[in-house]
Amino acid sequence: MDLTHRPRRLRQDRVRGLVSETSLEPADFIAPVFVDATTDDRIPIETMPGHERVPIDDAVDRVEEVLETGVEAVMLFGIPESKDPEGTRAWADDGVVQEATRRITSETDAYVITDVCLCEYTDHGHCGPLEAELRGEDGGAYDHAADCDPALTVDNDATLEALDRIAVSHAEAGADMIAPSGMMDGMVAAIREGLDREGYERVPIMSYAAKYESAFYGPFRDAADGAPAFGNRRHYQMDPANAREAMREVRLDVEQGADVLMVKPALPYLDIVGDLRREFDHPIAAYNVSGEYAMLHAASEKGWLDLEAVARESLLSIKRAGADLILTYFAEDVAAGLSEGD
Numbered sequence: 001m002d003l004t005h006r007p008r009r010l011r012q013d014r015v016r017g018l019v020s021e022t023s024l025e026p027a028d029f030i031a032p033v034f035v036d037a038t039t040d041d042r043i044p045i046e047t048m049p050g051h052e053r054v055p056i057d058d059a060v061d062r063v064e065e066v067l068e069t070g071v072e073a074v075m076l077f078g079i080p081e082s083k084d085p086e087g088t089r090a091w092a093d094d095g096v097v098q099e100a101t102r103r104i105t106s107e108t109d110a111y112v113i114t115d116v117c118l119c120e121y122t123d124h125g126h127c128g129p130l131e132a133e134l135r136g137e138d139g140g141a142y143d144h145a146a147d148c149d150p151a152l153t154v155d156n157d158a159t160l161e162a163l164d165r166i167a168v169s170h171a172e173a174g175a176d177m178i179a180p181s182g183m184m185d186g187m188v189a190a191i192r193e194g195l196d197r198e199g200y201e202r203v204p205i206m207s208y209a210a211k212y213e214s215a216f217y218g219p220f221r222d223a224a225d226g227a228p229a230f231g232n233r234r235h236y237q238m239d240p241a242n243a244r245e246a247m248r249e250v251r252l253d254v255e256q257g258a259d260v261l262m263v264k265p266a267l268p269y270l271d272i273v274g275d276l277r278r279e280f281d282h283p284i285a286a287y288n289v290s291g292e293y294a295m296l297h298a299a300s301e302k303g304w305l306d307l308e309a310v311a312r313e314s315l316l317s318i319k320r321a322g323a324d325l326i327l328t329y330f331a332e333d334v335a336a337g338l339s340e341g342d
Contacts, residue, residue: 026070026335030327036079037096047219059100069335073111087121091165098173105174127182128159164194171200181208189256204259210246213237216291265289270321277322288328
C-alpha cells in the first residue's frame with residue numbers, strides 16, 4: 001500500500017484551520033437594505049424571512065443593526081411613494097434613496113452603495129422608459145401584453161439619460177459607490193461621464209456586468225415591488241445558457257470605466273465568477289440573490305437542512321470561486337456567527 005501521500009494528516013482539527021485555503025470575514029459582505037417611502041412601520045418581507053422594508057425614519061437604525069454584526073457595507077434599494085412611466089422619482093432630490101443616503105452617511109460609518117435602476121420606479125416595472133410603440137396614447141405604459149410585439153422593449157438611450165441623472169443624484173446625497181443594475185448597453189460609460197462631469201470622479205462604479213435573466217429573482221421583486229407588469233426582461237438581461245457572452249459584456253464595462261464587476265445570481269453562475277477572476281484584475285462581486293436565500297430558508301423550515309451551515313457553505317463557495325465581495329441576505333447572520341466563532 002502506497003502511503004507516501006497522506007492528505008488526511010492535514011484534516012485534523014488543530015491543523016485544519018491553518019491550511020484552510022478560503023475564509024470568510026464580515027468585511028467580505030454587503031447587506032441589502034430596503035427603504036420604503038410608503039410606510040411608517042417596518043414591513044416583514046414574507047418571501048425573505050428575517051428581512052423587512054423599513055421607513056425612511058428607520059433607515060439609520062436598520063443600518064446600525066447591520067454594522068453591529070461587523071458588516072461594513074450596505075446596498076440601498078428604494079420603494080418610492082409613487083411611480084410613473086419614466087420612473088422620475090428615481091432621480092428626485094427628495095427621493096427615497098436620496099433621503100435615506102443623506103441620513104445614513106451623516107449618522108453612521110457605513111459604506112453606502114446605491115442600486116441604480118428604474119424597475120422599482122416605473123409603473124410598468126421594466127428597467128427604463130419603454131420604446132414608443134409600447135406606450136399608450138397618453139404616454140403611459142401599454143399594459144396589454146397579448147398585443148405587444150415581444151421584440152419591443154426598453155428604450156436604451158432614453159434609459160442611459162435617466163441613469164446618468166439617478167447616479168448623480170445619489171452621489172450628491174453622499175453615496176460612496178454607485179451600482180447600476182439594468183444591463184443597458186453603455187450604462188457604465190453614461191454614468192461615469194455624468195459623475196465626472198459633476199465633480200464626482202472619486203465615486204466608484206460597481207457594475208452588474210453579467211446579470212442573467214434568472215428565475216431566482218422572484219422574492220426580490222416582491223420585496224421591491226419591481227416585477228414587470230407585462231412581458232419579461234429577456235431582451236436586456238443575459239441568457240442563462242451563455243458564458244462567452246458574459247466575458248464580452250464584462251470587457252465592455254471595464255473599457256467604459258467600471259471599478260468593480262458584479263455577477264448576478266451567484267450560485268448558479270460560479271463558473272462565470274471563476275472566469276472573471278481569471279480574466280480580470282478588477283475586484284469581483286457576486287450577488288447571492290433572494291431566490292438562493294429563500295430556498296435555503298424553505299428547506300430549513302422543513303427540517304431538511306441546517307440553515308447556518310448551508311448558508312456559510314454557500315458563501316464560502318462563492319468566495320472560493322473568486323468573488324472578493326458578496327452581496328447577500330445572509331450577511332448579518334453569517335457575520336454574527338463568524339464573530340461568535342472568534
